[in-house]
Amino acid sequence: MKLASLKSGGRDGTLVVVSRDLARAIAVPDIAPTLQAALDDWEVKAAQLAHISAALNAGALPGEMRFLPEAGHSPLPRAYQWADGSAYVNHVELVRKARGATMPPEFWTDPLMYQGGSDSFLGPCDPIVAGSEDWGIDFEAEVAVITGDVPMCATPEACGAQIRLVMLVNDVSLRNLIPAELAKGFGFFQSKPASSFSPVAVTLDELGEAWREGRLHRPLDITLNGDWFGSPNAGLDMTFAFPALIAHAAKTRELEAGSIIGSGTVSNLDKRTGSGCIAEKRCLETLAQGQPVTPYLKFGDRVKIEMSDAEGRSIFGAIEQVVSKPTGR
């Protein structure tokens, strides 16, 4: 099934079941008012939601509405956890190479992961508001999963069984704030502002053969101001599959239902697929010609991140955002 949250209805929005073609939706207040409420009691709610989903896909339902992604919020408008991995290790190696640094060999066996802010996500079509273009505004096109409850020290196999939903992410990054922040030793904070997620999150059965071995084997479609930017396949070159990423997050503490675990910027070894973020493209330019050429995002720039199934139909709806100055200043 496919699930989304309308912006109306409060801080957590209103849960809707969305038709497979993303054209129609129906609220389900008698089952769960919000997606978090459904995740909190998934064993009971999932079957009830699946029943509605089947009926909605079979034909018109009383009370259904047109689904407009731009009226939607991120599936979880706020979440109790957002932990983002960096599972495409060749991307990490490339970024390091561009700044003349080698990568420790254990990066191939021990996942990188950072704790992100999860209190206030952007909607999939909300502007990316930044205080200054000098911050080095960038997008990162990623895949993420939403988990159920995961006990501390759970095995990757057990973690895989707790994957409830899959969605896309734009992990907005402020590149020019990163060096000074990481030099302080405590990780990202100001350099990772609010992220946005695809309008729709889907269960694994919606992905069919594209979901295997804990990875989503489809290319992302990434455009910048309407021009192709990249189409890396999320299933290729993903060193750590989602079950391994979840197990890393749960090594020393349990994860509560509704935790979001991200893949990190999708990146393929075959660079004909382009890049999932501007920073990687700039690294490739630096390696090829000694300096970066592509600028970071400017106010007014438009980023679009989407993924289609084998028949060319959008799976999750599009993240489509314009970079914007703060309002009222």
Place this chain on the structure above:
Amino acid sequence: MKLASLKSGGRDGTLVVVSRDLARAIAVPDIAPTLQAALDDWEVKAAQLAHISAALNAGALPGEMRFLPEAGHSPLPRAYQWADGSAYVNHVELVRKARGATMPPEFWTDPLMYQGGSDSFLGPCDPIVAGSEDWGIDFEAEVAVITGDVPMCATPEACGAQIRLVMLVNDVSLRNLIPAELAKGFGFFQSKPASSFSPVAVTLDELGEAWREGRLHRPLDITLNGDWFGSPNAGLDMTFAFPALIAHAAKTRELEAGSIIGSGTVSNLDKRTGSGCIAEKRCLETLAQGQPVTPYLKFGDRVKIEMSDAEGRSIFGAIEQVVSKPTGR
């Protein structure tokens, strides 16, 4: 007023108003079932809760119960954000000095802060479960505030006005996992397992003169297995007051109501007040005698963190936790 969350009632527990002497409590389902629900609509709910608080402090109320801190959860059993500063900069300098490193001068002007996991806090009297004593289990005694909605780029003054509640924290840390994790560059993750908070969170008016200039001017009472470990005054040597810490967190993104911002380990320049964590004590030992003497926590060790008012009455109730092996293994 003083607020707490009982463990019963679901993942967010049940909000109760607690009497000033921490002896009695009353649930307020008609006002807000959970603390997060109250924070989500604070402008309306705070006055209603204050009315109940005044009545409870004036005498017995129908439906009141005995308040048992050990039956309570952290005031927010799960939260949308937990961001912990390191505001006692002399502590940071000391820790660096012990490992032979100097501290960059900008640490006195630019706060250190890390994004913590907030999906699943420990209750104030829950065991600290760790997979191994070899992880270097430590406590950190801190003060934290819970905020309302804070706009991006808010001034420290505006941030100070959004402080809703104050509480104590035990920011559990796994010291032996920190060096390898920080060397990876993405900050803390596995080295910062679930934190616990005092049984009760209080509004600023409950603190009277002890709350001034955005700091809580009272000593913590910290014991380890019943022995005095430290009594650093949280109002002294706090380089960055809470309004400055909140403003740092809100520099590039808004903070949603219910965000928890921590002070970092409380530490005084006058070392006769002891330490707020074992790591600092070990640093002092290293500087004095060339090597650390005090071991990190062992299974069965008991940590207690509390704070009293000028008349010796507990303000927040005690965090009192035993270190424990995982159950069922």
